[in-house]
Amino acid sequence: MTDASDKLAATRALVTVATQRLVGDTIGVNDPSWCEPSRLPHWSRGHVATHLARNADGMRRLTEWARTGERHEMYASAQVREEEIEAGAGRSGLELQIDLDTSAERLTEGFSALDEADAWEREVELRGGQRLAARLLPVARLTEVVLHHVDLDIGYEVSDIDNETADFVLEWSAHRxxxxxxxxxxxxxxxxxxxxxxxxxxxxxxxxxxxxxxxxxxxxxxxxxxxxxxxxxxxxxx
Structure with missing residues (x-):
């Protein structure tokens, strides 16, 4: 990759591939298995899936901020974020799958809107206060999808991450x-x-x-x- 536009195009494509693999791999998870522990302390697989869906919605709000110039918080508050994850964790596998899929689609639409508005260089703020150009949102999302896919403990391991994806996520994680x-x-x-x-x-x-x-x-x-x-x-x- 030689410039920011190349990296942006690459990470957006990788987000699509990683999301498709995540959703595909979760098809075989039955309802009882969604309630079983993930690899994250105190979270079931349902917690992880719900977090991923709400993270997509949070990033969608940040695309609105970049597009319109009007501030949109990623989450209403830390408490609301936790409550939403807890409330969604016990849903059926079908409900979780639909949420993962549709929230990812909404985020894709948000990314497309930034193309139309030529707003990728506008600054937004992640949860925790880190400010960044909107063009870094896809790599931030890629990190969430890939690492939490591993955390679900459904057969996808760190060693399964391809080199291109791993390079982007490693560089971003080191930065964070x-x-x-x-x-x-x-x-x-x-x-x-x-x-x-x-x-x-x-x-x-x-x-x-x-x-x-x-x-x-x-x-x-x-x-x-x-x-x-x-x-x-x-x-x-x-």
Missing amino acids: LGVRDEFPRLQLRSDTGLHTDLGGGGSPRTVTGSSSALLGWLTGRATPDTVRGAGDLVLPGL
Whole structure:
């Protein structure tokens, strides 16, 4: 990728592919299995699916902000976000599937509206206060879809993430996590050629491996032995 427009087109295409795979993989999940624990603490698979759907709606609101210039919060409040996830977690598999599918469609429509308004460079604000150009919303959404697909624990693993997707998500995750005080200084060197640094002061630790393995380790979804140079360092999850 040589410029922002290339990256935007690529990440939008990858979001579509990742969403289709997610929805396709969840077809085989029956109602009792949706109530079983996911890999995220205290969340069932139904919680994860509902979060993904509400995240799509939240990002759709951010596309409205970028398109119109009128501020739209991603979520009404932290409490409302939690209540919506809790309220939706116990639904049937069919209801969850429909929600995943239709919320993703609404977000796709929001992205298309930004094309028409030529508004991708306008600034919006994620939950937590991070401000960014709207053109970064697709990679933020790609990260949500890919990582939470793993969290559902339905057969999709970090190692299944293709190199192109893993590169984008690794770079974005390093950017998001690098501002946390608890992160050590890291130099991540992927076998694909992607290099990204994060963390605070001190001597850097260089960690190498495939982009998917580095992503899994960086986000707490893989153990240190899946990469090279991590030693026994376990990082906080994303």
